Amino acid sequence: MSRVETTMMWAEKYRPMALDELVDQEEVRERLRMMLEHPDEMPHLLFAGPPGTGKTTVALIIARTLLGDYWRDYTLELNASDERGIDIVRERIKAFTRYVDMRSGIPFKIVILDEADEMTGDAQTALRRIMEESSRIARFILTANFSSNIIEPIQSRCAVFRFVRLGEKDVAGFMKRICDEEGCEYEEEALYLIYELSSGDMRRAINQLQATAVLGKVTVENVRNVFGVGKRSLVKDMVHAALKEEFNKARGTLLELIRVYGLSEKDIMKFIFEDVMAYKNLDHVEAARLLAEYDYRLSRGSNPEIQLAALLAELGALSRK
Amino acid sequence: MWTEKYRPKEVGYMVGNEDVRARFYSWLKHWVPGSKPALLLGPPGTGKTTLVHAAAEELGYDVMELNASDYRTKTVLERRLRPAMGGLTVFGSKILVFLDEVDGLYGRADYGGAEYVLKLISSITVPLVMAANREDVGHMPGMERASLVMKFKRIPSRLMELYLRYILKSEGRALDREVILNIVKYASGDMRAAINGLQAIIYGGGFEGGYRDVRMTLRDAVTEAASNGLADEAYAILRTVDAQPQEKIRAVYATLTMGTQRMDPAKFARSMRLLSEADILYSRIIKTRNWKLLRYLDRILAASLAGTHAVYSEYDTPYNISSRIWNEGKVLRKTAKVMSKAFHVSRKEFMTYYFDTFVLFSAKNGGLILRLGQLTGESDKSIRKVLNEEHKRLLGGNNR
Known part of the structure; x- marks a missing residue:
């Protein structure tokens, strides 16, 4: 996808390109600014925080700042939730960090590993060695929702930055800016509703804003309509069916x-x-006890579909009581 | 134990780590008093111990082995090794001293052991080999400096697969390639783990011993277990089936979800809960490679089926959904793969949080559809069709 095509999605089009454009995260910004003045001293980084708070955005900013025009050539971006196993570490990361094949002016290669907390324990252990061995050639930027899911030895090899959940004023303010640029009308209240419905996740909020804008003016009513369609509403239908003891429909x-x-x-x-x-x-x-149990099982089991199907069956039995 | 039965007796029959094997063999062959000792480093199951024994055998050495299961204080080491210092055993053959797991040689229990080994390195008059399950012996750098370090790598999957096939052939057994690959995958380059896994699968569920001469097909067993009200009897039926654990779980899942009608919700929920527990047990077995836990699986699956009167179903998906998975699903997966990269998110996240918005304006965008066609290798006609349908679904308020 070229730049032109990806910018059709506002979440991408308005992704901050410099630290100054970043919403909130004062502390992270200050520490990073100092660090970027001495790139040679930069350690591996671990960005922890809720989704949609700017972790990947900052990782990309760092790559652009330090590697300049050629950042794409010297940045390996992987999403651990797509490829969770040890093979990806052994094959792609190792191959990328093996050779010093950089043009002058490039201090090191950068590996951005998104959702690193999704990696298996084995893969993390393998990663730990590579981080040490390749420190002359590459820096790692890991992002995670929970740093506690990252094994201790990796945490200790990284400078940890904690991203905080964005406040409603910040998110709404950013959405206003987008609306102004795009020339779309909005009700202020609607923006706060989007914030609420997307649980403070900037990326989710912007996507919802755009979906609403495609349908017309960003009003409270339209926002509700947009949240009422799509995949999110399929889940709602599914839950209804399960609670009405229509298991087959729910599982479908x-x-x-x-x-x-x-x-x-x-x-x-x-x-x-x-x-x-x-x-x-x-x-x-x-219901909460049941969901807590299955949320845990989901993380323990081998087939998530079986776990969720069992939950649907149990919801049917629960509604009976 | 297959790990012992199939431990190669000759260096040439081992797999993986070719260069290290050659170096070690040559080191031992050309060993003279004063040669540095060998320090073998590497993950478990990569052939360190096997190599030492096989090379010693071929070159006429007796191995005097001390590993972590022995106490290795200075006093004990001295006493055990004293006879070796002469260089010959009572039978006149040459001696090689093998200290396995030297990385475990520190702390209170092995008091003075590490220091003694360092002293031993400089004074020993027979070949000394040390091995450790790690990639360096950081806590005793002196040991690395004073030795010839040989690093073992994990055994490549392809070689492991070949070796497992060789074992199966020797045993007159066969397994699906998928199962073999699964064992190899979870062994992560550890040959011992792979062979143990293989043996456990072959005898899986049969840990209680005895012959399994009554063979039922999965289909018959599942249906019969489901019609039997007693979990014990359902178990007796299910355990006779010769099938992989995943196959059994999958069959029970398909049967419960597709082959039951108008079951009491509480009873059905209980069955599904047990199935969920079977899935968790299986996941734990794979993660910990504790194959012994397999013995519980059939019990849980049997209890899940017992008394449900479900009819065996081979498929776990209704036809109308299968066809959507095949047709639209394929296009959507490829789209997600391409677009998630463009938006710096995971595929799942793209589908969960971006896709609906993406559909709203991409369905009418001819240029984008053409480009997606190029990137995904799907025809732009099928992409347009899928996006249009999604678009309709969204605007139609999902009332299907």
Whole structure:
């Protein structure tokens, strides 16, 4: 995809290109600014924080700042949730960090490893060695939602930066700027509603803003409509069916979500929680216990689809009580 | 134990680490008093111990081995090694001293052991080989400096697969390639783990011994177990089936979800909960490579099926959804692969948080569709069709 094509998505078009453009994250910005003045001294970095707070954005800014026009040639960007296993570490990362084949002026190569907390333990252990061995050639920037899922030895080899959840004023302010640039009308209240519905995740908020804008003016009503369609609403349908003891229908939707659309099972779990808790006539304590159990099982099991299908069956039994 | 039965007796029959094997063999062959000792470093199951024994055998050495299971304080080491200092055993053959797991040689239990080994290195008059399960012996740098360090790498998957096939052939057994590859994958270059895994799979579920001469097909066993109200009897049926654990889990999943009608919700939920637990157990077995845990799997699966009166189903997906998975799913997966890179997110995240918005304006964008066609290798006709349908679904408010 060329730049022109990717900028059709506002989340990409308005992705900050410099530290100054970054929303909030004062502390991170200050520390990084100092660090970037002495690139040779830069250690490996670990960015931890909730989704949509700017971790990947900052990683890309660093790559651009330090590697200049050729940053794409010397940056390896991998998403660990796509390729979680040890093979990716052994093959791609090792190959990329093996040779010093850089033009002058390039201090080192950069490996951006997004969602590193999704990596298996084995893969992290393998990564740890590579980080040491290749420190002359490459710097690693890892991003993670929870730094606690990163093994201790890797954490200790990184400078850790904590990204904080963005406040509603910041996110709404950024959305206003986008609306002004794009010339689309908005109700202020609608922007706050988007913030709320996207749980403070800037990326999610901007995508919702754009979807709403495609349909017309950004009003509270339109925002609600947009959130009421699409994959998110499929989850809602699924939860309804499950609670009405229509297991087959519910599982049919689950299969669509996972196998046709390839949604993240963890996010499906999150959405199920939101929808179940919004459901009246249900013992919410029992429901929460059940969801907590299956959320845990989801992270332990080998087949997420089986886990979620079992949850749907249990929701059916729960609504009966 | 297959790991012992199939431990190569000759250096030439080993797999992987060719260069290290050659170096070690040559070191031992040309060893003279005063030669440096050899220090073998590398992950478990890569052939360190095997190499020492095989090379010693070929070159006429007796191995005097001390590993972490022995106490290795200074006093013990001295006493055990004293006879070796003469250089010959009572039978007149040559001696090689092998200190395995030297990385475990520190702390209180082996008091003075590490220092003694360092002294030994400079004074020993027979070949000395040390081995450690790590990539360096950081806590005793003196040992690395004083030795000839040989680093072992993990065994490449391809070689491992060949070796497992050789074992299967020798045993007159066969396994699906997929299963073999799975074992290889989870062994992560550790040959010992792979062979143990292979043996456990071959005898999987059969840990309780005995012959399994009553063979039922998975289909018959699952249906019969489901029609039997007693979990014990369902278990007796299920355990006779010769199938891989994943196959069994998959079959129970398909059968419960596709082959039941109007079951009591509480009862059905219980069955699904047990299936979920079977899946977790299997995941734990794979992660920890603790194949012994397989003995519980059939019990749990049997309890999940018992009394459900479900009819065996080979497929776990209704036809209408299968066809969507094949047709649209393929286009969507490829689109996600391409677009997620462009937006710096994972494929799943693209589908979860970007896709709906993406559809809203890409469905009508001819240029973008053409470009997507080039990047995904799908025809732009099929891409347009899929995006249009999605577009309709979104604007139609999802009322299907």
